[in-house]
Amino acid sequence: ARILVLHGPNLNLLGTREPDIYGRTTLADIHAAMEARAKAEAVLVESFQSNHEGQLIDRVQAAAAESVSFIIINPAGYTHTSVALRDALAAVAIPYVEVHLSNVHAREPFRRHSYFSDRAAGVICGLGAYGYMAALEFALSRLREAQP
């Protein structure tokens, strides 16, 4: 089984980007932890970060052909703007969990609206890097249920 982890713009800077808000854990740290956890269940975790909306859309479209069974996505700034990335997820119809490191409800009002939440299996925010691990546990449990 395969799980795709998508990271939107500026998340390549995790670790040094506004550490008071986003923490000091890097994207590489997050990926390593997720990979190790998934390996124990013989599940493949692939991570993809892009600062470009079209590249994220292309990656979602490719996931359908690669038989990815679950997506964990932090759309970052595109959370609040991207109808196109939302449409891509709807098109491939792969279940996803939306993750935000920060508590988007405790920040600027424009961060409260997400183009992804109403179609997500679930939404995690404010738990920092741990949110990705929580999303992964959920995805793994879903995959276990799907297996006979």
Ligand code: DQA
């Ligand atoms: C974010 C929250 C977004 O509002 C912001 O644009 C980000 C990161 C988070 O993980 O907390 O880039 O998705």
